[in-house]
Amino acid sequence: MRWDWIPTYWPDFVDGLIITLQLLSMSIIIGMFFAIPIGLVQVTGPRWLGRIAQGFCTVVRGTPLLIQLWLLYYGLGSLFPSMPWIRESWMWPYLRDAFPYALLAFSISVAGYEGEVMRGAFKSVPKGELEAARSFGMSRFTILRRIWLPRAFQNVLPTLAGEFVLTLKATPLAATITVFDVYGVGTMVRQETYRIYEPLLFIAGIYIVLTGIIVLFFRWLENRVPRAV
């Protein structure tokens, strides 16, 4: 085994790690932002909106992320240059990069998977607790903000931790559309140094550490909220 390439490529790994963390955290934030209403409308209605949300979750969960990623990158990515108003807009410099397509694909994925998780989470809150809130004159929005949402999250924190670890471990797919995340850097190192295993072991170690951080963070979060019954 040889590890003498590490100092040479250290800065690249730091850059790759930053990309991985950006992709993970931003897609979780954007994805959860949509997952909450997607889960909620399936429980509250209106029916037609719930159906759309359900359909969205089914499609997202039923197709490989790799294909979604490629469809977005090669589909939208080849559509945009042919549209002058996009080429001339402030977004263009970003849209020429692969990262926004990866971010979009991963956000959609988080919205779909976690939308389903949130549906179950909202449903799992005992009706009586929501009824009590209603009986004291809370408005629908106050009930959502103060009771329903925090209660739902409390019920699914452990599930979400597992889901986000899976999302982390899916991020290397972004390297297939030229995003230089940690995995992408690892691949580059393998090609340039002709070392087969060491770079793979090294990035595997990085993912283990990141997984550990997510797990510990959620454990800390779980300990801050009480266990329900």
Add this chain to the structure above:
Amino acid sequence: MIDLHRSGKEAVVIENLHKQFDDLKVLKGVSLHANEGDVLSIIGASGSGKSTLLRCINLLEMPTSGDLRVGGEQIEFTEKRGVRVPKHMRQVEKMRSRLGMVFQNFNLWAHMTVLQNVMEVPVHVLKVPKAEARERAEAVLERVGLSDKRDQYPAYLSGGQQQRAAIARALAIEPRVMLFDEPTSALDPELVGEVLKVIQDLANEGRTMILVTHEMKFARDVSNQVLFLHKGLVEEEGTPQQVFYETKSERCKAFVSSIH
């Protein structure tokens, strides 16, 4: 009809209330009149519509027809796509925020401590300043004997303690009327007493209460009005003396015979 009110100021008045779930007629024209200071008990067999009647007061159930006045204020309804709905949701929310409901299954918010449960409505609905709400919450917890449990989560309390916390939560809004739906039915027998004692104290200090209960002796001792519901109709009503000892209806006689 009922001349025994404890004051002249009306608290809750229901007139000719009907409630139907799909095809099932649960309430078939019920009237009820509670003035301030009154303790009104609703008794009757399981399934007779007691809970539904109580829940119509704060509109957890929407009456199919009938009038509702709370604190002298008429609640207004309108029709939306053929369904009866409140005309002003704000009016309903305001009315609800002055009715303290206590449920059979406590329904405390499990993600909040006892103190947070008690402060929640004053702070986030009634907009009482936090410090003041906290002071008030601590006072009501003291009243129900739960000061030492205020930082516990509901899951770690006994049923009796949870119900007393739920009573504290209802008390903290300084309710115009308290509504109890079988507050002791989910409790182990040895825990019933501590909860009834709290309710008894509240009655003694002149609180207006409407109470659905299976505890006949308690209903007799605590109320000034009793209403016996049978299949969605008021079959017998009056003072505890009238309903329990000078019973006219045979069904009611059979039902209350357990306390003789």
